[in-house]
Amino acid sequence: MIYNEEYETMPREALEALQLKRLQKQIVRVYATVPYYAAKMDGAGVKPDDIKTLADIQKLPFTTKEDLRKNYPFGLFTVPMDEVVRIHASSGTTGQPTVVGYTKKDIKMWAEIMARSLNAAGAQANDTIHNAYGYGLFTGGLGAHYGAEELGATVVPISGGNSKRQITLM
Amino acid sequence: MGIDPKELALRVGVFGDEPWSENMRQEIQAKLGIKAIDIYGLSEIIGPGVAIECIEEQKGLHVMEDHFLPEIVHPDTFEPLPLGEKGELVFTTITKEAFPVIRYRTKDFSRLITDSCSCGRSFYRMEKVTGRSDDMMIIRGVNVFPSQIEHVLMSVEGVEPHYMIIVDRHGSLDTLEVQVEVSESLFSDEIKQLENLTKRIQTEIKDLLGVSCKVTLVEPKSIQRSEGKAQRVIDRRNI
Numbered sequence: 266m267i268y269n270e271e272y273e274t275m276p277r278e279a280l281e282a283l284q285l286k287r288l289q290k291q292i293v294r295v296y297a298t299v300p301y302y303a304a305k306m307d308g309a310g311v312k313p314d315d316i317k318t319l320a321d322i323q324k325l326p327f328t329t330k331e332d333l334r335k336n337y338p339f340g341l342f343t344v345p346m347d348e349v350v351r352i353h354a355s356s357g358t359t360g361q362p363t364v365v366g367y368t369k370k371d372i373k374m375w376a377e378i379m380a381r382s383l384n385a386a387g388a389q390a391n392d393t394i395h396n397a398y399g400y401g402l403f404t405g406g407l408g409a410h411y412g413a414e415e416l417g418a419t420v421v422p423i424s425g426g427n428s429k430r431q432i433t434l435m
Numbered sequence: 436m437g438i439d440p441k442e443l444a445l446r447v448g449v450f451g452d453e454p455w456s457e458n459m460r461q462e463i464q465a466k467l468g469i470k471a472i473d474i475y476g477l478s479e480i481i482g483p484g485v486a487i488e489c490i491e492e493q494k495g496l497h498v499m500e501d502h503f504l505p506e507i508v509h510p511d512t513f514e515p516l517p518l519g520e521k522g523e524l525v526f527t528t529i530t531k532e533a534f535p536v537i538r539y540r541t542k543d544f545s546r547l548i549t550d551s552c553s554c555g556r557s558f559y560r561m562e563k564v565t566g567r568s569d570d571m572m573i574i575r576g577v578n579v580f581p582s583q584i585e586h587v588l589m590s591v592e593g594v595e596p597h598y599m600i601i602v603d604r605h606g607s608l609d610t611l612e613v614q615v616e617v618s619e620s621l622f623s624d625e626i627k628q629l630e631n632l633t634k635r636i637q638t639e640i641k642d643l644l645g646v647s648c649k650v651t652l653v654e655p656k657s658i659q660r661s662e663g664k665a666q667r668v669i670d671r672r673n674i
Contacts, residue, residue, distance in 0.1 A: 266490075272501045273556045280557060284504060287529035295535055302537060322504065322527060323515050327538045333479065342533055349533050355478045365478050366533040374530060375481050378499045382487035385497065385554070386472040387447045395445075398452075404482025405452065412484060432436055435443045 268384040268416070269377065285319050292316050292325070298343040301336055302328075330363070338364040354402040362402075372411065379412020390417030395435060399425040441468045447490065449474050451483055453665065454543075454564045454582040458589030459596065460493075473563055479539055480526050486561055495548045495560030502530045505561060506538065507547055510568055513540075521546040523568065524561065542568040544580075572602055572668065574609045574646050581667045584613055587639045593621040593632060597658045604672040611648035613640070619655050 267273050275283070293313045295302045306312070309326045316322065333341065342349065350369050354362040367375065388394060394413040398405030406424055413420040423431055445467060451474035463471040475496050476483035485503055486496035498505050506525040507516045516522045524541045544567070548560040566580030573579070581600055588594050595616040603610045613636070621629070629652055636650045659666075 267555060273497075273558065275501070275557055277557055280500060283501060284529060287501075288504065288527065291527075291529045291531075291535055292537070295537060319504075322506070322538065325527075325538050327513060327525065327540050328536050329540050330479075330542075341536075343535060344533050353478050353482065363479060365481075368532040371481070371532050371534075374502060375484060378481075378502060379484035381499065382474055382484045383449070385487045385489045385556075386449050386474070387470065387490040392446075393444075398483070404476070404478045408476070408482035408484060409449075429436065432438060432443075435445060 266384045266387065266389065268381040273381060281319060288319065288322065289313070289316050295343060299341055301332070301340060305332075333363045334361060337361060339366070342366050344368060351407075353404045353407075365404075375408060376411035376415040379408055380415035383409075383412055383416050383418070388413075388416060388418055393419045393421060395421045395423060395431075397423055397425055397431060440466060443467075445469050447472060449487075451475060454566055454570075454580070456582050456586035456589060457563070458586050462589050462596065475561065475564065477541060477543075479536055479541075480528060481531065485526070488563075489552065489554035489556065491554040492552055495552075495562055497552070497554075497556045497558040497560050498547075500558045503528055505547060505559070507545070508540075510544070518547055518549055521562070524564070544568070570668065572600075572611075572670065574602065574611050577644060577646050579611070579644055579646060583644055584640060585667075587636065587643055588613075588615055590639070591632070591636055593618050594636070594652075595655065597656075597660070598667065599658050600668045602668065602670045602672060609672065611646060612651060613648055614651045614653050614658065616655050616658055617652045622652075622654060 296306060296313045305326045311324045315324055348368050349366040350372060351367045352364055354364050396409050396413060398409050400406030410420055410422055421434060423434060447470045449472045460471045470490055472490060473488045473496055474483050475486040480503060486498040488496050504527040507520060507522040508514060508525055509516055510523045524543045524545045526539050526541060527537050528535045543564045545561045545564050548562060566582050570581055571578055584600060588598055589596065595618060598613060598615040601612040633650045633652060637648060641647050
């Protein structure tokens with residue numbers, strides 16, 4: 266069961282050409298819109314134009330949790346907040362939470378890859394999906410929910426906890 | 436509740452958020468009569484759906500490579516490793532708009548599998564994550580992940596998937612204790628049998644990890660349950 270044959274079974278050569286095109290575009294965009302990333306790239310002596318092959322990704326500096334913390338909450342966003350339609354936050358078990366944002370297009374892409382995932386796991390449009398991931402700031406609940414709807418399945422948005430009710434519904 | 440799990444209409448379970456062992460999969464599949472599928476994702480990249488096992492193979496998770504570029508780097512030097520070698524997983528989001536990340540170090544340990552897959556997907560697979568560098572304990576110089584201990588526990592009849600790992604230091608020596616719940620029926624059994632079980636777990640952990648540990652069998656339901664990420668390690672060393 267393959268949700269998006271065109272992309273999921275794309276021959277490696279075509280896939281790698283697509284990856285390079287998308288990577289180059291992304292690096293140009295990030296360099297132009299996020300001063301922090303631009304400064305890090307300048308520090309490493311690399312410009313967007315230096316990304317000529319997929320292997321050139323190795324020239325770029327890494328990003329760590331520490332970078333995200335330093336830019337809390339929205340410092341690494343590439344778009345103004347009016348284009349952000351949703352935020353989530355990581356649990357913050359090791360410090361302050363990390364805030365992440367999504368545009369409309371991001372939410373659509375996420376729903377699609379989650380639909381692909383559910384499909385790969387054996388779910389189809391005529392199935393019922395009992396979504397026991399927590400809903401809220403955690404990405405699990407809404408992420409799986411949108412994917413299940415994109416797939417066309419019936420979602421039971423039970424969220425986490427209350428095991429007895431979970432079993433009753435199953 | 437008196438419900439036979441096999442009577443439920445469940446066919447497949449998708450499990451993610453933290454590393455779970457291959458033996459845990461066998462246990463879930465046998466007890467519920469379902470297929471257990473591993474899903475991978477983290478909010479910094481997007482959330483769940485970055486990679487998924489296919490039901491055909493259940494062997495490695497196909498990375499959605501048209502949106503996320505995976506790399507494996509050495510966990511200490513951060514040098515890129517050749518395809519197929521195990522190290523820290525790094526992702527670049529190549530289509531994400533609002534919050535892209537460039538070479539984000541996940542701290543998750545995996546390797547990339549480039550072999551073709553019977554499901555027909557051309558995306559490379561990442562091996563099931565066996566641990567996070569955050570969870571890694573160094574016991575007397577040996578790297579130990581909680582998932583490896585879980586793997587051993589899940590292969591033993593009569594113990595429950597509830598355990599706590601306690602690391603301490605006496606003098607200059609690290610100590611490792613594993614507390615694990617045993618089933619109701621076993622707990623009321625003879626002491627001799629419990630002793631045998633303790634020895635067996637100790638031997639298997641020593642064989643797999645190369646470190647000796649103390650195993651303590653505890654009463655059913657005595658280990659604290661957690662919502663969300665499970666707290667499985669208590670490290671009392673002051674280092």
